[in-house]
Amino acid sequence: MxxxxxxxxxxxxxxxxxxxxxxxxxxxxxxxxxxxxxxxxxxxxxxxxxxxxxxxxxxxxxxxxxxxxxxxxxxxxxxxxxxxxxxxxxxxxxxxxxxxxxxxxxxxxxxxxxxxxxxxxxxxxxxxGCFPYGDLAHGEQGLIDDYGEIFGLKGKLSILRALRALGCRKREANKLACPCGCGFRLGRCEFRFVLNTYRNIERRRWFRQHLTESFTPIVKPKKTKKKLRSAR
Ligand SMILES: [Zn+2]
Structure with a gap:
């Protein structure tokens, strides 16, 4: 007892x-x-x-x-x-x-x-017939909603960036694009303090595994080379 x-x-x-x-x-x-x-x-x-x-x-x-x-x-x-x-x-x-x-x-x-x-x-x-605080989604969308709320972020790309940063050492994470969308590297944004509190909750390996096991990667559209104007 x-x-x-x-x-x-x-x-x-x-x-x-x-x-x-x-x-x-x-x-x-x-x-x-x-x-x-x-x-x-x-x-x-x-x-x-x-x-x-x-x-x-x-x-x-x-x-x-x-x-x-x-x-x-x-x-x-x-x-x-x-x-x-x-x-x-x-x-x-x-x-x-x-x-x-x-x-x-x-x-x-x-x-x-x-x-x-x-x-x-x-x-x-x-x-x-309805949930009181908006729909509770399942699976990946459920996680994106959940993490959006706790991290204060919007959208899958931001959430994946946040999880990726949490899967790296702070020094490495600081070099990544900030998930908050400010356009700076994480190391230059106050948002790093928000993220760092989650480092006490789970280990880096957990975040890395979670990212690969629970989310489908975002496929970047291939950059198509601008066609060279053909000579007239
Ligand atoms: Zn930021």
Whole structure:
């Protein structure tokens, strides 16, 4: 139990009396129970609902992200509802989740900032046919949207440049074109400070792998040589 105190397990359980420990050992703990949500975002509808959830938290959290399952069979097992066939939720990209957790990785923060937002958004989709904060895309486009938000960038090219820079040592990255679109090299733009905070979240190798495994490269249009004017 002592290991788990560092992430505020006891505080979390005290705040959620209908959630209990279903299993606990050195490698992981499993929580199960009811969570009642009542929330309304500006411009969206009120959601009031009770969920049956199961949360599996691995020992190396926050390096690995907990899995959360719908035990109440409420969420359709379909990618449109970001729910896998085993009932677990697709909570968003690891990088985004870790950037949310980088200053405070207590279980309460994980639950409030990530799980509750998910419950609200997907319930909104189920009950009212749309997501409250714009569509949640899948696959590559989902990552581009996610990273656009966390890096403050727009467009696939900028995101790929940012990931590429994060895959290099700072000295090398500074020589690359800045992803923010300012037209300078990264080393001359303040944006490098934004990017550098992500160096504490994942290693360079992770960014390099992620870039090749999760994104299709942008194919540059071939430069066609200007045809020489034929002599008249
Ligand atoms: Zn820039």
């Amino acid at each position: 002592r290991h788990w105190d560092s992430i505020g397990l006891e505080d979390f359980l005290a705040a959620h009396p209908k959630i209990r420990i279903a299993e606990i050992n050195d490698d992981r703990f499993v929580l199960a129970g009811e969570y009642h949500l009542k929330a309304e975002l500006a411009g969206s509808y009120l959601i009031e609902r009770t969920y049956q959830l199961r949360l599996v938290c691995p020992r190396d959290y926050p390096k690995s992200i907990p899995k959360v399952f719908d035990e109440g069979e409420y969420f359709p097992r379909h990618q449109d509802y970001h729910t896998y066939s085993d009932g677990s939720f697709c909570l968003g990209s690891d990088l985004k989740i870790k950037s949310i957790l980088c200053n405070d990785h207590s279980l309460t923060t994980f639950f409030e900032e990530i799980v509750v937002r998910f419950l609200y958004a997907v319930t909104h989709r189920i009950e009212f």
